[in-house]
Amino acid sequence: MEYKKTDKAPPQGAQAALRALRLLKLFTPEQPELQLAEVSGRAGLNKTTTHRLLQALHSESMLDRNASNGAYRLGPALMALGVQALSSNDLRLRARPLLKRLAEDSGETATLEVPIDDTMLILDEVTGSHFVGAAGNVGTRWPIHATSTGKALIAFDELGVDRLSEQLASLTSRTITNRRHLEDQIREIRRRGFAETVDELEDGFSGVAAVVRGGTGQVLGALSICGPTQRLSKVRRASLGATLCTAAERLQPRY
Amino acid sequence: MEYKKTDKAPPQGAQAALRALRLLKLFTPEQPELQLAEVSGRAGLNKTTTHRLLQALHSESMLDRNASNGAYRLGPALMALGVQALSSNDLRLRARPLLKRLAEDSGETATLEVPIDDTMLILDEVTGSHFVGAAGNVGTRWPIHATSTGKALIAFDELGVDRLSEQLASLTSRTITNRRHLEDQIREIRRRGFAETVDELEDGFSGVAAVVRGGTGQVLGALSICGPTQRLSKVRRASLGATLCTAAERLQPRY
């Protein structure tokens, strides 16, 4: 059984545990309920093995079952852990006042995002004063290559483009799906310090982002400001980019 | 497809997976960060084994590490899964309008709770019109024996008092810590259909609850109305109890 490309660490001797955890990730917002056969198919595991792992997950309340058809879905234990994870995340706590400030000054929505697998997860969000704009997306995830935060991340962190999935999914006509093209952009991002997306994630939606670093300089995630493309001209994006870089630096602990 | 008495089936052949999942539950709001040694101690596992499992959890982003001291804490993957679990829970969706109604009519806070291990998890909450009252507790958990919802649950579900932990923790001077005493109350609850707590969870805080059942009659969780003891006299509790029973029944799917 070969492990996928090294996402983080290549752990050995925990196959069963890893498999169980990966099963959880098969439950997406698009496919919130899965039957045994579907799970086993997607995971590429034997039906028996899958069944055993699902049972374990179920017995710990990580999964729930639909009483009528026996399908599995994410369970209450995850809700509890998720909420707790959010509230015990100190980056999030420290970033909160900054996000507020950014949203207030710009009038747009400000977010804090961190990488997870090949996506960016919205850790926190403060909506701007405009009515039109992103809202209520904490916990959702977007492909790295189609977000400003994601591009900032791969431009500056150690893993770089290795974080990307094999195929770069196309979400709009302007999404970058060509690796070469993306790498050009990354060089540009490194040069000026911030990243931007224009209509690449969603039509009419743009964003600017800068990476957030930890005490030892390691990249933890990214801050962004985003809103309707109409309001985010090239000039304005540049100005917001600079603001974000300053804000992100202020977030880095100094020893 | 009937899974009877052993709600928490004892799955075999998934030891490693189970252990990994249990490790996650060691991270409580009181102890959001744990070092390897602490985890291994609390879990009663060998240090090496624990280390391997933690690595696996970390590699899947279920755990994060504090860069300065290497301590583990709940990670971003759980935030994503948690939010998703909340949004894909149909009981929660269906209960929402009812909770609103209950909160509006009573002026107090209404909650939907489900059991997990030996606690009740607040799945959803609508705060009442009064300023004083519970708020912002979705995702938190309380001991079964000290909550109205918990007592309703063990009075009506199959597992019953088996859900309780060995020792009944004392949270206030009025918390029930004597099993005999608790069983008397349970009989009373069965008789009248709803449960109540008065100053048992927190001084000056009371609640009333009724169980919610699924399509086949199995107990899924409980609805409650709670607020300051001052406002919840015995008479009022009885009236709210009846209201809750009706509301809970309306939530049960009919085939």
Added chain:
DNA sequence: CATCTGCTACCATAATATGGAACTTGAGAG
């Protein structure tokens, strides 16, 4: 500088997970 504590790597052992085959149940068709 010496010592300690807590984390990680190594590796032989046996306990544990694995998956094939068989059984059960429920649904749908004939």
Added chain:
DNA sequence: CTCTCAAGTTCCATATTATGGTAGCAGATG
């Protein structure tokens, strides 16, 4: 009403995989 099929569950011999002792490291502490 019976037959067939699909999906879930149980059983069990096998060897793969997890286990935990010991040892090595690195960063904190005195």
